[in-house]
Amino acid sequence: MMKSLNSLTGAIWPRFHRKAEEHLNPYYTFQDYKQTWGMTIFILMMTALLPLIVMTLIYYQLIETSINTESLLRTERTASNARRAVTFFLEERLAALTFTVNEMNYDQLTNPGHLSEVLRNLKLGFGGLTDLSVIADTGTQVTYAGPFNLEGKDYSNQPWFMECQQHNACVSEIFSGYRDVPHIVVAVKSIRQDGRFFVLRATLETERLIQALSSYKTGEHADIFLVNRNGLIQTPSQFYEGESHHMNIPLPDYSDRTRAVMSTDRNGQPILIGYAFIDTKIAPTSFILMVVKQKAGMMKVWLDLRSQINWFFGISALIIAVVITLTSTVMVNKIFQADRQKAQTMVAAEQNCQLASIGQLAAGVAHEINNPLALINETAGYVKDLFTIKQQYKEDPDLVEHIDAIIDAVARCGTITRQLLGFSRRFDVQTQPIDLQDMVSDVINFHKKEAEYRNIAIHVDIPESIPLIETDRGKLQQIILNLVNNAFQAIDNGCFLDVRAQMDGPEQVRLSIQDNGCGISEDHLNKIFEPFFTTKKEGQGTGLGLSITYGLVQKLHGNITVQSKTGQGTTFVVTLPVKIEKETQS
Amino acid sequence: MKQYDLLIVDDEQRYADMLAKRLRLRRLTCKVCYDGQAAIDIVGEDSFSVVILDLRLPDLYGTEVLTRIKQRRPETAVIILTGHGTEKDREQCLARGAYSFMNKPLDIDRLVATMARIKEKSS
Numbered sequence: 001m002m003k004s005l006n007s008l009t010g011a012i013w014p015r016f017h018r019k020a021e022e023h024l025n026p027y028y029t030f031q032d033y034k035q036t037w038g039m040t041i042f043i044l045m046m047t048a049l050l051p052l053i054v055m056t057l058i059y060y061q062l063i064e065t066s067i068n069t070e071s072l073l074r075t076e077r078t079a080s081n082a083r084r085a086v087t088f089f090l091e092e093r094l095a096a097l098t099f100t101v102n103e104m105n106y107d108q109l110t111n112p113g114h115l116s117e118v119l120r121n122l123k124l125g126f127g128g129l130t131d132l133s134v135i136a137d138t139g140t141q142v143t144y145a146g147p148f149n150l151e152g153k154d155y156s157n158q159p160w161f162m163e164c165q166q167h168n169a170c171v172s173e174i175f176s177g178y179r180d181v182p183h184i185v186v187a188v189k190s191i192r193q194d195g196r197f198f199v200l201r202a203t204l205e206t207e208r209l210i211q212a213l214s215s216y217k218t219g220e221h222a223d224i225f226l227v228n229r230n231g232l233i234q235t236p237s238q239f240y241e242g243e244s245h246h247m248n249i250p251l252p253d254y255s256d257r258t259r260a261v262m263s264t265d266r267n268g269q270p271i272l273i274g275y276a277f278i279d280t281k282i283a284p285t286s287f288i289l290m291v292v293k294q295k296a297g298m299m300k301v302w303l304d305l306r307s308q309i310n311w312f313f314g315i316s317a318l319i320i321a322v323v324i325t326l327t328s329t330v331m332v333n334k335i336f337q338a339d340r341q342k343a344q345t346m347v348a349a350e351q352n353c354q355l356a357s358i359g360q361l362a363a364g365v366a367h368e369i370n371n372p373l374a375l376i377n378e379t380a381g382y383v384k385d386l387f388t389i390k391q392q393y394k395e396d397p398d399l400v401e402h403i404d405a406i407i408d409a410v411a412r413c414g415t416i417t418r419q420l421l422g423f424s425r426r427f428d429v430q431t432q433p434i435d436l437q438d439m440v441s442d443v444i445n446f447h448k449k450e451a452e453y454r455n456i457a458i459h460v461d462i463p464e465s466i467p468l469i470e471t472d473r474g475k476l477q478q479i480i481l482n483l484v485n486n487a488f489q490a491i492d493n494g495c496f497l498d499v500r501a502q503m504d505g506p507e508q509v510r511l512s513i514q515d516n517g518c519g520i521s522e523d524h525l526n527k528i529f530e531p532f533f534t535t536k537k538e539g540q541g542t543g544l545g546l547s548i549t550y551g552l553v554q555k556l557h558g559n560i561t562v563q564s565k566t567g568q569g570t571t572f573v574v575t576l577p578v579k580i581e582k583e584t585q586s
Numbered sequence: 587m588k589q590y591d592l593l594i595v596d597d598e599q600r601y602a603d604m605l606a607k608r609l610r611l612r613r614l615t616c617k618v619c620y621d622g623q624a625a626i627d628i629v630g631e632d633s634f635s636v637v638i639l640d641l642r643l644p645d646l647y648g649t650e651v652l653t654r655i656k657q658r659r660p661e662t663a664v665i666i667l668t669g670h671g672t673e674k675d676r677e678q679c680l681a682r683g684a685y686s687f688m689n690k691p692l693d694i695d696r697l698v699a700t701m702a703r704i705k706e707k708s709s
Binding site: 366370371373374375376377378379381382385386389390410411413414418 | 598600601604605607608611612669670689690691692694
């Protein structure tokens with residue numbers, strides 16, 4: 001449970017993000033793991049996501065283009081169909097009027113009864129006609145058939161009448177006229193036998209035209225209506241009627257065929273406009289057919305699809321990102337762990353190598369120095385003997401003191417050479433079962449008097465459960481002695497010293513020696529196992545004690561570590577195997 | 587055959603002479619020789635309470651000399667005095683009958699005390 005929790009934490013916040021162990025830095029293969037990690041994630045993300053993004057964008061583009069083209073086509077088709085309907089509606093009625101004036105002469109048509117008959121027949125045949133009238137070339141209405149009595153009205157100033165004079169036929173805009181009812185006037189001109197002309201005029205109901213247009217309306221966002229060439233709305237528009245009945249979108253450019261264009265409405269929303277300038281074969285008109293569709297409405301299906309694609313893309317990208325991040329983190333962390341282990345091994349190897357070479361040097365120095373030292377010792381000893389044993393030199397105590405100084409110095413050199421030799425030699429390891437508790441109390445006993453005198457509290461906690469360990473008695477004793485000595489030198493009066501032991505797995509014993517003395521600074525901590533490294537005043541320490549201890553622990557197949565904080569104290573932890581195979585080195 | 591307190595065997599002549607001088611000052615009778623064969627010969631000629639023997643000698647290794655001396659004069663105590671004796675040397679020497687194993691530089695008082703003990707024992 002704890003392990004999987006740790007590995008999860010490791011995956012999310014791996015070790016290489018934490019404070020670096022600086023002494024390992026030169027030994028790493030890759031220096032900047034955070035950068036490696038970042039680059040790995042970046043490259044993998046790019047490789048995985050970039051094609052996905054590009055494909056999605058291309059897909060969007062293609063779909064949008066094809067939908068646009070399709071929409072334009074559809075709009076154009078609608079406009080084209082509606083145009084045909086409007087043109088047919090007008091042409092049919094114009095043709096009927098033309099047929100009437102060609103079939104009947106002026107006199108027949110000016111007969112009110114006859115005209116009413118014609119109106120009835122036209123209503124029956126085509127429908128959508130309100131009334132019919134004959135207008136003389138003066139513009140005065142001569143005969144009228146229909147629901148209103150408009151006989152005698154003067155139309156000479158009406159635009160449709162003037163246009164009719166020019167083009168033989170005309171179609172008016174939709175207007176309310178005298179009756180205040182929206183209608184279209186269609187009229188055809190004919191020549192009387194006396195050479196003067198007259199006009200047959202019919203009023204068309206706009207209702208039928210509007211109905212015809214509405215039938216082409218598709219969807220709630222579509223609008224279909226007629227405007228005149230000045231942009232004035234002719235048939236009702238659901239969305240695009242602005243102030244004073246003008247269309248609130250720009251008037252399209254003239255074209256003799258049906259077209260569809262993209263534009264925007266007054267709110268800036270994209271719209272599709274299909275339009276046609278309507279002309280009949282008999283007479284031109286001022287109508288423009290407008291089919292306006294809101295693009296958003298038409299694109300709804302696509303937008304829904306796009307939102308689904310977006311979701312799909314988003315979730316896929318998220319899953320890819322998470323998987324890549326976790327995988328990269330785990331992999332980079334594994335590489336880091338391996339690299340770190342390598343660096344640690346290299347540091348240890350280098351330290352061992354250093355120790356070994358220094359050891360060899362030390363041994364050589366010790367051997368060479370020892371003989372002359374022995375000679376100095378004996379010579380000085382002899383001189384001293386002369387003073388102390390022979391009566392004639394006894395008078396000079398000053399000289400004796402100096403000789404003593406030489407002998408003391410030699411004794412100290414002797415200690416150093418012995419330690420140097422001890423450091424370099426590889427003795428056979430003699431294993432025997434040892435009771436750790438006994439051994440620790442033996443060592444502590446050496447210091448009992450000093451501890452009492454200096455008021456130092458010594459706690460020993462070695463549980464009965466610790467088994468007898470099979471190791472070299474002499475070496476283990478020296479290890480413990482060195483560490484306890486070391487602690488005693490580091491602590492002030494009134495401090496404490498803790499010696500604890502516990503099992504570290506079934507095969508190893510962990511012995512910790514803790515003091516609350518002066519501690520070791522971080523700079524020194526890496527060097528304390530190096531030979532000749534000492535922080536003591538010159539002449540007080542050889543700098544070999546801990547280095548020898550390190551060598552001895554290695555010899556016993558153990559491991560020694562140190563933790564320390566300046567001013568708070570130091571803990572040495574020695575881990576030893578419960579049983580060691582006898583070493584074959586000599 | 588003369589009776590001496592000590593025979594000093596050491597290839598470093600000045601050292602051996604100086605040690606002899608110091609011991610003589612302490613009223614001990616002693617002879618000095620500088621190689622293994624000479625030591626074996628001298629032990630054959632005269633009688634010594636103690637032989638002080640260096641391990642590194644020019645002709646024979648100290649342990650060999652020790653064995654030969656012990657063969658000839660089992661009653662003679664041999665004290666090994668060496669500059670660079672290993673734990674293994676110590677064990678070997680003690681196994682071959684050396685009385686004691688001392689390192690150079692020597693603590694002369696310790697040697698004299700040891701001598702006194704040996705003398706006490708033999709008398």
